Amino acid sequence: MATESTTMRNIYLDHNATTPVHPEVLEAMLPYFSRKFGNASSMHSSGREAKAALEDARAGCARILGCRDSEIVFTSGGTESDNYAVKGAAFANRNRGKHVITSPIEHHAVSVSCEFLEKEGFGVTYLPVDSQGIVDPDQLRKSLRPDTTLVTIMHANNETGVIQDVKELVRIAHEAGALFHTDAVQTTGKIAYSISELGCDLLSISAHKLYGPKGVGLLFIKSGTKIQAWNQGGGHERGRRAGTENVAGIAGLTRALEIAARDMAKETAKLNSLTTRFYERLRECVPDIHINGSLEKRVPNTLNISFKGVEGEAMILSLDMKGISVSSGSACTSGTTQASHVLIAMGLPGELAHGSVRFSFGRSNSEEDIDYVVDIVAQEVQRLRNISPLYTKSGN
Ligand SMILES: *Cc1c(COP(=O)(O)O)cnc(C)c1O
Numbered sequence: 001m002a003t004e005s006t007t008m009r010n011i012y013l014d015h016n017a018t019t020p021v022h023p024e025v026l027e028a029m030l031p032y033f034s035r036k037f038g039n040a041s042s043m044h045s046s047g048r049e050a051k052a053a054l055e056d057a058r059a060g061c062a063r064i065l066g067c068r069d070s071e072i073v074f075t076s077g078g079t080e081s082d083n084y085a086v087k088g089a090a091f092a093n094r095n096r097g098k099h100v101i102t103s104p105i106e107h108h109a110v111s112v113s114c115e116f117l118e119k120e121g122f123g124v125t126y127l128p129v130d131s132q133g134i135v136d137p138d139q140l141r142k143s144l145r146p147d148t149t150l151v152t153i154m155h156a157n158n159e160t161g162v163i164q165d166v167k168e169l170v171r172i173a174h175e176a177g178a179l180f181h182t183d184a185v186q187t188t189g190k191i192a193y194s195i196s197e198l199g200c201d202l203l204s205i206s207a208h209k210l211y212g213p214k215g216v217g218l219l220f221i222k223s224g225t226k227i228q229a230w231n232q233g234g235g236h237e238r239g240r241r242a243g244t245e246n247v248a249g250i251a252g253l254t255r256a257l258e259i260a261a262r263d264m265a266k267e268t269a270k271l272n273s274l275t276t277r278f279y280e281r282l283r284e285c286v287p288d289i290h291i292n293g294s295l296e297k298r299v300p301n302t303l304n305i306s307f308k309g310v311e312g313e314a315m316i317l318s319l320d321m322k323g324i325s326v327s328s329g330s331a332c333t334s335g336t337t338q339a340s341h342v343l344i345a346m347g348l349p350g351e352l353a354h355g356s357v358r359f360s361f362g363r364s365n366s367e368e369d370i371d372y373v374v375d376i377v378a379q380e381v382q383r384l385r386n387i388s389p390l391y392t393k394s395g396n
Pocket of ligand 1 (some may be wrong): 015017076077078079080082109154156157158183185186204207208209215216217378
């Protein structure tokens with residue numbers, strides 16, 4: 001047995017679950033907790049100051065995302081944006097039809113909203129994905145019907161990082177007269193895109209996945225899109241989302257988007273180099289590993305890897321003991337022993353789906369971290385395989 005000689009390091013490799021608030025984001029938020037605490041609906045000067053900050057933020061977001069100010073509704077995050085988009089669009093258009101199309105790899109915010117629609121009498125079609133985690137545009141074309149009002153397919157998957165060809169999928173949905181929603185929570189801040197170029201009608205964003213605060217996000221609603229308000233009350237957000245606006249959070253989200261856009265080229269290059277280094281070194285030291293999802297059509301920070309004969313949960317716990325934070329599947333489903341719905345939909349055998357670990361890198365990670373993590377992962381995989389009744393080395 002080797003003895004631990006080094007002091008424990010803490011390495012966070014779970015940036016798809018959440019990210020730390022960037023110092024410049026925190027700075028942008030602070031005045032709205034103290035000096036500038038006004039309610040944006042108040043008529044007095046303190047309220048008008050908050051209202052001005054809110055509208056400046058909206059303009060800032062619109063500029064970066066490539067849409068109009070009036071097309072942005074601020075929400076409490078990705079989950080609310082997805083719920084609003086899916087239920088709001090389906091209900092507002094239900095006189096035209098009650099059929100919705102989605103994929104089997106969506107975040108639960110979308111998939112459970114679709115299940116709700118099914119209980120409310122809507123029909124939902126789940127398009128298959130291939131072994132690389134990609135939706136075939138032809139399958140969408142074949143599934144569209146005259147009563148299809150909405151297609152909801154995510155931009156990049158949170159577990160695998162695989163990116164869909166949203167632009168092409170939107171074109172096909174629009175030919176058939178259906179609206180298109182995409183959950184862009186995992187692409188925003190990681191890859192450059194413009195909403196007008198994607199062409200979608202609805203798009204969800206969450207601040208805390210891009211170094212912004214938790215509990216704030218936005219939904220892009222293309223002007224003219226029929227959508228039913230879901231959060232009801234006062235006339236905030238032009239009657240589309242009631243509730244006193246989270247001005248501090250919204251200022252933080254806006255700053256986070258600005259920083260992501262400013263640093264995109266540099267960060268992408270760094271993340272590509274880190275993930276490539278990690279994967280190549282890991283392949284050298286650990287036999288019988290399998291990368292899940294397309295390596296090419298992928299956000300630059302995510303690698304989902306299955307270790308034959310090892311339980312994902314066991315890996316997470318043993319890496320955690322060494323100060324390394326990773327996850328298996330999505331955070332929302334951990335605690336249950338079910339294999340990832342995403343990996344199962346991709347046709348991964350149960351054994352490999354159970355042995356999957358998601359490494360999602362970010363700003364704080366260095367090359368040194370990578371080399372350290374590879375060593376620890378190699379050591380832990382070997383230890384777990386030695387005690388695993390499931391593992392027999394693949395013959396060759
Ligand atoms: C995290 C996440 C969400 C949920 O966003 P919250 O702001 O945490 O509610 C939705 N979709 C995807 C793809 C995510 O990764």
